[in-house]
Amino acid sequence: MATAEAQVTPLSGLYEVLSAFGLLAALEPDVPAKPFHVEIVAPTVGSLRGASGLPIAADRSLSEVDQTDIAIVPLMMFAEADWKTGRYPDIVDWLQRMYRGGATLCSTCTGVLLLAETGLLAGRQTTIHWAFAPTFQRNFPDIGLRLEEVLITAGDPERFVMTGGVFSWHDLALHLITRFVGPSAAQSMARLMLLDWHSQGQAPYVGFLPVLDHGDxxxxxxxxxxxxxxxxxxxxxxxxxxxxxxxxxxxxxxxxxxxxxxxxxxxxxxxxxxxxxxxxxxxxxxxxxxxxxxxxxxxxxxxxxxxxxxxxxxxxxxxxxxxxxxxx
Incomplete structure (x- = not known):
């Protein structure tokens, strides 16, 4: 899923890793050559520019996708780390429809803000980069936030997968490979692409952001x-x-x-x-x-x-x- 605020690196990284099984299968024959069919979708088909100005090419528009097994909302960057709800009602509606159709909904870092807008995470727990915790908590007080975790799954059977931190897309890619292909394939892909499992979570990276706007x-x-x-x-x-x-x-x-x-x-x-x-x-x-x-x-x-x-x-x-x- 691409938006005008998406960062290209997590988006392209996920795309390329999940599409790299042809090379991996050539090196390790026990690995399937194409377990995922990966596409970039956006509100409209064609080229758009991400948050940094780099171009993103969307394969299909939202209206062309009626069903998917996995939908991923990548990291987004926005002014002053302050999220305003209602920016992408068409994407929120699409995510709700994909979920009703059986899809697993995933996010990396700030992508969880769009997942939260669906209402599907109410009463659950999630994670996000620590710098965006204040805006998340202001907008979604009914969702628990665990900043120390780098990856959280929720739902039954774990149909939400959310990661926190800019390069937590590594963890999401490896989680999806483990889940849908197998742990040995995930380990092989990690070696091939030099991907990191952030097994210690986000705690070592979390900075202290004191509340200063309390009015006292x-x-x-x-x-x-x-x-x-x-x-x-x-x-x-x-x-x-x-x-x-x-x-x-x-x-x-x-x-x-x-x-x-x-x-x-x-x-x-x-x-x-x-x-x-x-x-x-x-x-x-x-x-x-x-x-x-x-x-x-x-x-x-x-x-x-x-x-x-x-x-x-x-x-x-x-x-x-x-x-x-x-x-x-």
Whole structure:
């Protein structure tokens, strides 16, 4: 499925991987040569330009497709990460019809916004790139959001498959191959195309996006203060002193404004600061622990792993900015 806001890379990537079985079958004869018949459909047939301006060629229009086994809505980009419902009523109607006809509906990243508009995900859970979580939650409060997951299936029997993150289309492609062709074929395709299974989910990639538009000036002032004072020994007591509220009163007001307790908020800021230091320096972990406000390295490691789903050492190995090779 293509729209004028679609990103070309996930769309073309899925198309090419699911169409690459001819090459794979030549290398591994046990793999079927064409288990999928892949087409790009759009509201109208012909060429359109995606979000980046690159062209997308649609094979058929929506009105020409009355039935399909799988329908995929790819990642879309839109202004200020703010989704406005009602942009594509014809696509929403088409997705509903395909679902009634037995199709499995899939999405990568922000494509789930169109799936959500069908009403078919109400009361279910899904995932999306963390940067688009606020607009998703504003538009679809009746759908649970699990940002730590990279792929979620829902329905009976799992007729919704949704992934979060720009390159989570790798996970969707491999999931569909596993499901409709077999796990060995998926593993073979992953080797052939250098595809990644993001088995640790999105948690290592998720950034902290604090709520700032809550309208509580006192809490906003404390949030700004925390940006540069998060590492002091007792930030919550200091905030209570600064605003003249008891700790309990502050917690109620802070949670109402931001959705987090002051302690959880401080921990999120500290973990983000630690992630930047792990990515950009070779400082010892004990030094980073102290810089972001923790006295006990073992406690810091537990808090870090709870938030990021990997240890600080594993995070550094994965995300440390590599040195540029110097030619000699």
């Amino acid at each position: 000036a006192l809490i906003l002032d404390l949030q700004k203060w925390l940006e540069t004072h998060f590492s002091i020994a007792n930030p919550i007591e200091e905030m209570s002193h600064r605003c003249g509220h008891s700790t309990r009163s502050l917690e109620r007001r802070f949670r109402k404004a931001t959705g987090l307790s002051p302690l959880d908020y401080v921990q999120n800021i500290r973990i983000e600061a630690a992630k930047r230091r792990l990515e950009r320096s070779n400082k010892p972990l004990d030094e980073i622990t102290s810089e972001v406000g923790y006295e006990n390295p073992a406690f810091f490691r537990r808090v870090f792993k709870r938030h990021v789903c990997m240890t600080p050492g594993a995070y550094r190995r994965k995300f440390l900015i590599p040195r540029v090779p110097v030619s000699r």
